[in-house]
Amino acid sequence: MKCAAIVLAVHVLSVTAGLNLTIGSVASYCAIRYMNFNSSLGSNFTEAYDPSIINLVDNSGFVYYQDLAILAAIQTINSDPSILPNITVTLKRFSDCGPYDPNAASDYAGFSAGYAAAITASDVTEIHTDVIGVIGDQYSTATRGVAQILSNAQIPYCSSAAGSPRFSNKAIYPYLWRTFAVSYAKQCVLILRYWGVKRIGIVYQSDNELGRANLVTLTNDLIDNGITVTTTIGLTSAFDEKAAVFACKSINRTDTRYIVNLGLDSFVTNVLYSLGTLGCVRENNVWMAISFPRVDPDSLPKLNDYLRGLVVFRGSFNEIMPSFVQEMDSITQTHLPKEYLYFNSYPTSYDCAMMMLLGFDKLLKSNPSFSSEMLSTRKLQNLMNFTLFQHLNYNGMTADDITLDSFGNLAAPSEYLTLLGENLTTRLFATSDLSASTINFYNTSLPIFRDGSARAPPDGPTFDYSKPSSTVQRIVVMTAAVTGMSLTVFCSLLILFHNTSKVVRAASIPETLTLLVGCCLSYCGLLLYMDSPAKQICHARVAVLIVSFGLTVSPVVFKSLFLIDIFASGKAYKNRAMLRKTQLKYRFTNCMFILFEVAIALVWFLKSHADTKAVLDATLGLNYHVCNARSNANPALVVGVYTFNLALCAALVYSSVRQRSIESSAHNDSTTMIILMITLALGFTLIEGINALESDGWTDFKVAMCIFIFTSAIVIGVLLPTILDLYQESLSARRYAAFDKNALRSQSREVSRTSERELSFQLSSSPHARKTSFTTEMSGRTCSYKYQLLQHTTEFVTWRLTNSVQCCNAWRLGVASVHSINSQKVWFSIATFRKTVCIPLPDNDSWMEARFGKLKFPRPKSQLGLEIEFADNVEAAAFLEELKKFTKLCYNRKHEMKEIESTLKGVSFRHEIKLS
Ligand SMILES: *[C@@H]1O[C@H](CO)[C@@H](O)[C@H](O)[C@H]1NC(C)=O
Ligand SMILES: *[C@@H]1O[C@H](CO)[C@@H](O)[C@H](O)[C@H]1NC(C)=O
Ligand SMILES: *[C@@H]1O[C@H](CO)[C@@H](O)[C@H](O)[C@H]1NC(C)=O
Ligand SMILES: *[C@@H]1O[C@H](CO)[C@@H](O)[C@H](O)[C@H]1NC(C)=O
Ligand SMILES: *[C@@H]1O[C@H](CO)[C@@H](O)[C@H](O)[C@H]1NC(C)=O
Ligand SMILES: *[C@@H]1O[C@H](CO)[C@@H](O)[C@H](O)[C@H]1NC(C)=O
Ligand SMILES: *[C@@H]1O[C@H](CO)[C@@H](O)[C@H](O)[C@H]1NC(C)=O
Numbered sequence: 015m016k017c018a019a020i021v022l023a024v025h026v027l028s029v030t031a032g033l034n035l036t037i038g039s040v041a042s043y044c045a046i047r048y049m050n051f052n053s054s055l056g057s058n059f060t061e062a063y064d065p066s067i068i069n070l071v072d073n074s075g076f077v078y079y080q081d082l083a084i085l086a087a088i089q090t091i092n093s094d095p096s097i098l099p100n101i102t103v104t105l106k107r108f109s110d111c112g113p114y115d116p117n118a119a120s121d122y123a124g125f126s127a128g129y130a131a132a133i134t135a136s137d138v139t140e141i142h143t144d145v146i147g148v149i150g151d152q153y154s155t156a157t158r159g160v161a162q163i164l165s166n167a168q169i170p171y172c173s174s175a176a177g178s179p180r181f182s183n184k185a186i187y188p189y190l191w192r193t194f195a196v197s198y199a200k201q202c203v204l205i206l207r208y209w210g211v212k213r214i215g216i217v218y219q220s221d222n223e224l225g226r227a228n229l230v231t232l233t234n235d236l237i238d239n240g241i242t243v244t245t246t247i248g249l250t251s252a253f254d255e256k257a258a259v260f261a262c263k264s265i266n267r268t269d270t271r272y273i274v275n276l277g278l279d280s281f282v283t284n285v286l287y288s289l290g291t292l293g294c295v296r297e298n299n300v301w302m303a304i305s306f307p308r309v310d311p312d313s314l315p316k317l318n319d320y321l322r323g324l325v326v327f328r329g330s331f332n333e334i335m336p337s338f339v340q341e342m343d344s345i346t347q348t349h350l351p352k353e354y355l356y357f358n359s360y361p362t363s364y365d366c367a368m369m370m371l372l373g374f375d376k377l378l379k380s381n382p383s384f385s386s387e388m389l390s391t392r393k394l395q396n397l398m399n400f401t402l403f404q405h406l407n408y409n410g411m412t413a414d415d416i417t418l419d420s421f422g423n424l425a426a427p428s429e430y431l432t433l434l435g436e437n438l439t440t441r442l443f444a445t446s447d448l449s450a451s452t453i454n455f456y457n458t459s460l461p462i463f464r465d466g467s468a469r470a471p472p473d474g475p476t477f478d479y480s481k482p483s484s485t486v487q488r489i490v491v492m493t494a495a496v497t498g499m500s501l502t503v504f505c506s507l508l509i510l511f512h513n514t515s516k517v518v519r520a521a522s523i524p525e526t527l528t529l530l531v532g533c534c535l536s537y538c539g540l541l542l543y544m545d546s547p548a549k550q551i552c553h554a555r556v557a558v559l560i561v562s563f564g565l566t567v568s569p570v571v572f573k574s575l576f577l578i579d580i581f582a583s584g585k586a587y588k589n590r591a592m593l594r595k596t597q598l599k600y601r602f603t604n605c606m607f608i609l610f611e612v613a614i615a616l617v618w619f620l621k622s623h624a625d626t627k628a629v630l631d632a633t634l635g636l637n638y639h640v641c642n643a644r645s646n647a648n649p650a651l652v653v654g655v656y657t658f659n660l661a662l663c664a665a666l667v668y669s670s671v672r673q674r675s676i677e678s679s680a681h682n683d684s685t686t687m688i689i690l691m692i693t694l695a696l697g698f699t700l701i702e703g704i705n706a707l708e709s710d711g712w713t714d715f716k717v718a719m720c721i722f723i724f725t726s727a728i729v730i731g732v733l734l735p736t737i738l739d740l741y742q743e744s745l746s747a748r749r750y751a752a753f754d755k756n757a758l759r760s761q762s763r764e765v766s767r768t769s770e771r772e773l774s775f776q777l778s779s780s781p782h783a784r785k786t787s788f789t790t791e792m793s794g795r796t797c798s799y800k801y802q803l804l805q806h807t808t809e810f811v812t813w814r815l816t817n818s819v820q821c822c823n824a825w826r827l828g829v830a831s832v833h834s835i836n837s838q839k840v841w842f843s844i845a846t847f848r849k850t851v852c853i854p855l856p857d858n859d860s861w862m863e864a865r866f867g868k869l870k871f872p873r874p875k876s877q878l879g880l881e882i883e884f885a886d887n888v889e890a891a892a893f894l895e896e897l898k899k900f901t902k903l904c905y906n907r908k909h910e911m912k913e914i915e916s917t918l919k920g921v922s923f924r925h926e927i928k929l930s
Pocket of ligand 4 (some may be wrong): 099
């Protein structure tokens with residue numbers, strides 16, 4: 015109440031002060047019913063909202079809103095005693111299209127330029143000389159003439175709707191300024207460059223200033239930025255079906271995917287509707303417009319669909335102030351839906367009026383000799399060019415601290431919006447800086463385009479399969495794959511070569527190898543990430559991961575389950591056969607499991623619906639395909655794969671928990687399993703995360719690197735303990751061997767000195783000289799050395815050295831003999847022309863057994879063993895008998911000799927015999 019009283023008092027005061035200051039509003043008042051006109055001056059404007067007069071979605075609503083905004087600004091200034099004190103601001107309305115015309119509301123698109131320039135402008139300048147400033151809610155075409163005449167007459171003109179670049183020319187329009195950012199071309203090129211678009215088409219309104227002027231600026235900017243214009247289609251405002259078909263055909267023929275629509279709001283709407291019905295608004299198309307479409311949400315249900323994904327840009331807007339909505343409600347005497355406020359240049363009109371009046375106020379206060387009378391009677395017009403309004407410290411509707419640039423346009427960041435196709439609701443997805451030279455913010459996760467994607471679709475038909483992955487990426491992926499595969503092969507060989515090692519056996523060879531095969535496959539799969547994929551490659555990527563997963567996890571799980579079975583359940587088998595049987599059972603199940611996994615992967619490969627998607631790479635400016643992780647794969651298949659593999663993961667967790675109960679440290683690999691689990695969980699999350707983002711040129715590379723890192727983590731995590739143990743083992747073996755050699759060297763010197771002659775014997779001696787023995791003095795001790803050539807069964811034996819993989823050593827012929835020292839150290843020796851190989855024989859001969867006509871001499875402490883081949887088992891048995899005859903003798907003697915200490919303890923002997 016108090017406020018109202020003050021406002022009233024101020025009103026009364028200013029009225030009594032008696033000074034009126036008039037501003038004009040030039041708009042299409044011909045669309046408003048019941049208005050009366052004397053020449054272009056209108057009266058009987060109905061301020062309260064009346065649906066029989068105003069239709070919010072056509073021209074009448076457009077004019078109405080802006081008039082209301084000006085009224086609100088005048089009300090604000092009049093009620094503020096500090097601004098233009100003792101002055102009442104009044105408004106005169108001028109029609110730029112003549113008297114009321116019932117069709118103007120729906121049809122008029124800003125064309126009465128002749129009328130506006132000839133009648134409206136002269137009305138303002140010559141007849142209504144009390145008007146000292148004009149706010150124009152006109153489109154560019156109508157603005158052209160009026161604004162130029164007003165500029166000549168030094169009447170400031172603020173435009174809230176004329177978007178043509180033409181008006182930035184301050185030599186022609188020094189008194190014109192605009193309360194919105196005018197840089198359509200710059201804004202358009204900026205976002206195109208951000209997306210990496212290289213080809214676009216232009217549809218422009220050929221009979222309209224906004225369309226034509228922007229065509230010129232945009233074309234220049236596009237050329238400067240290396241963007242090709244595939245087609246330029248000029249359409250008149252009232253284009254017909256024929257023209258629309260021509261336009262659509264032209265777009266089809268040039269395979270244009272990005273089309274910029276340069277025209278007024280009604281033109282934008284009509285073009286999208288007509289070309290939409292002709293099939294030119296497609297899922298892979300991106301339509302852009304410099305004006306917001308104007309549409310009655312109820313009239314054209316199909317139009318809403320064609321508008322979906324339309325990208326619109328404009329200067330940024332502030333949120334509409336609540337106080338403003340209140341003011342509005344008080345004028346309209348109702349509450350109008352907020353979204354209509356946004357789609358008319360209502361905030362710009364408000365700011366126009368505010369800035370104009372604040373500018374006048376500033377001018378009055380700038381010099382004490384300026385009086386209100388001078389101002390209201392056009393005595394100060396020469397000081398009112400646009401620079402007066404450049405910096406007013408005014409926080410406006412469109413921006414805070416509104417500033418005009420040197421072209422008289424609002425300096426504001428650009429906003430990029432996409433239409434959702436629902437009642438003109440929009441979504442802001444990007445903003446630029448003040449000069450529209452860089453994108454400050456871009457929401458990469460919002461669906462922006464028609465296909466519901468956040469990723470810009472390709473800008474043309476050509477797909478390049480090889481270029482997208484840059485050379486560096488390809489080399490890195492290739493290197494990773496080769497390194498990984500080498501790593502797994504190396505680990506496999508290491509394990510195979512040490513298959514006798516306790517450490518390796520504890521890690522269980524078949525399971526470890528299976529795991530390594532899985533990892534190797536995973537590394538191989540990296541090669542699928544080197545290029546832009548075809549559909550099959552996308553399927554193969556997943557299939558390979560599924561198989562690798564199965565191969566990697568299932569052996570660990572089943573081995574662990576086996577161990578739990580035999581240890582934890584207290585059934586630690588004493589019976590070897592039983593143990594083997596159980597183990598086989600688990601291994602068999604594991605094999606079945608893996609086969610099933612392979613089958614699933616195969617089904618995935620053949621039946622998955624997942625497809626590739628063409629995308630545009632912003633940095634490379636290339637169109638290519640990416641795997642579309644989001645494309646609807648066969649749901650049953652997805653569920654199947656997930657269920658099966660999640661079950662495997664559950665088994666992994668279960669068995670790792672149960673494993674803790676196993677006491678044997680050699681068999682407890684719960685640590686390994688935890689590493690495996692963490693790695694898998696991290697890897698899965700990360701890869702899913704990367705895939706969930708919109709793919710770019712780095713996505714495949716990132717996924718490949720993830721796979722590489724996590725596979726390597728598994729290989730290393732699982733095998734490193736084994737390898738370290740193995741290394742420890744080999745270190746101790748080497749120490750042992752070194753000790754042996756030293757002992758041997760120090761003693762063999764003495765041996766060679768004392769008994770060189772005796773030790774050398776003739777192999778060519780008679781085969782009948784079967785038994786030789788001699789005794790010699792060594793280090794002051796008696797040493798009895800005996801040997802026997804084993805030539806009874808066969809004169810020469812066929813033999814070879816053996817390593818753990820049973821390969822790669824040549825078979826040779828040699829003479830076998832058996833030796834003993836003091837009947838205690840017994841060794842077997844085979845001599846060829848080149849060298850002699852000796853193998854110490856264990857204390858008992860129970861190990862000796864001929865199998866498949868072969869006799870094997872294992873050498874537990876070094877890698878190489880010895881294998882002798884016979885014609886058949888009988889011959890082998892005979893040879894063994896011959897050998898045993900000698901060793902038995904030794905063993906018998908051994909008991910007698912027990913008291914004699916041998917200095918050659920533990921020597922595994924190897925000597926060279928020169929053959930004559
Ligand atoms: C100012 O305008 C008001 C109404 O708008 C009017 O009543 C008054 O006479 C005007 N004063 C002058 C000096 O024109
Ligand atoms: C129309 O305006 C002119 C100029 O202001 C004025 O002389 C004339 O009387 C007006 N006519 C009517 C009908 O109001
Ligand atoms: C003025 O407008 C009202 C509707 O708001 C209408 O009823 C009235 O007839 C109009 N007056 C004239 C003189 O046209
Ligand atoms: C406004 O008018 C009143 C009364 O006419 C006068 O006293 C006052 O000084 C004026 N204020 C300004 C700022 O001119
Ligand atoms: C343009 O191409 C689309 C899809 O390829 C097709 O549906 C439409 O009929 C074509 N329109 C014309 C006018 O050629
Ligand atoms: C605008 O007016 C200022 C002084 O008020 C003057 O310095 C400037 O040159 C004018 N600019 C134009 C483009 O007329
Ligand atoms: C659009 O607006 C109409 C009424 O204005 C409403 O009935 C409809 O539900 C709206 N549609 C959507 C998708 O919001």
